[in-house]
Amino acid sequence: MDAIQLAVGCSHPLYGPQARSVAESLNLPFLDRVDPKFIEDYPVLLWLEEGGLSLQVTGRKAPGPVRAEFVSGKAGYRRDHGGGAGQLVAKAVGLQRTSKPLHVLDATAGLGQDAYVLAGLGCDVTLLERSPIIHALLADGLARAAGDVGAGPLVARMQLESGDSIRWMKARNDAVADVIYLDPMFPHRDKSARVKKEMELFRPIVGADDDAADLLQVALERARYRVVVKRPRKAPTIEGPPPNTQLEGKSSRYDIYALRALP
Structure with a gap:
């Protein structure tokens, strides 16, 4: 494209x-x-x-804007109604298996929604987004949320870094986080399927993550306890070692690579 x-x-x-x-x-x-x-x-x-x-x-019949939003909308509603503890991403990261606050590296942060859920559940989250366009949206969303009474304490646990995730992790010799979370862009081939409007915009801007296998390999070398990969429910696993287990939702699946037991 x-x-x-x-x-x-x-x-x-x-x-x-x-x-x-x-x-x-x-x-x-x-x-x-x-x-x-x-x-x-x-x-x-x-x-x-x-x-x-x-x-x-642009244009007269264009849909509304796409932005990183943590104060209102779905993120605000979730924050005010339980914080997302029942979401599969929380279970996949392992929050139900440990009482220790986890440091999560979201190496494909996008608009930061999954990272915000995890921050709301007590995780410290480092975010990496290599697209300068999406990074700018995310930085703006975090800056706006920082002054909000409800969202501010949550985004204070979210640290946005710059750079390509593979290079960023390779530059560090030891474990970079307890859990590394990956949600690489998956090529969308079913033209008849309904796609979120942000994905329709993201694909031509970000492109497919053709280096997902390399990203997974580096993540497996730099995670302390586990790597979690979010995929479309029917998508193949990323090339490399098979996951230890999988959690399936209605449209998404979480492939879990367990390296050692959570504390």
Whole structure:
């Protein structure tokens, strides 16, 4: 799939300096104050408005923005209604098997939703996202959430790092986390299936993670207790050693590589 052409815009001159800074840091064209409905030269904008930085499809009938959101929406509802303790990701990481606070490395952080669930359940989470575009969205979401009464204490447990996950882990000789969590982009081939709008935007920006096998191998060398890989439910396992066990949900599956017993 061809790389998507992006530009940066904003909804009001008040956001112009910050939007320009984003454009310069990502080496993207800066359009200043524009209305995405009337943009024809770029199919997607990095769009800065009152709600924060987002990916916004252009055109008159475009869907709404996609952003990293921790204060409201699904993340806020989950935080206010149990925090996600019953979610499969919590069980896959092993939170029910230990009373010790775990350090989790989310090596494919995306918009940080799984990391936020784990932080809400007491984990310290290091986040890595190698796409500069998605990294910018995530950094903006964390910054906005930091000042919120409900979300602030949770995102304080989330540390966003820069760089490619494979290089980042290889640069460290010892275990980098108790659990390493991977959710590599899986090539979507079923054109008839419904896909979340963020995935429709992410694929041309991020592409498929063709080095997923290398990422898994390095993770197995750098995790202290286990590696957890999230996959589409019917997807094959990543090339390499087979997982010790699997947890299946309605649409996703967690492949668990247990290295040693959790404390």
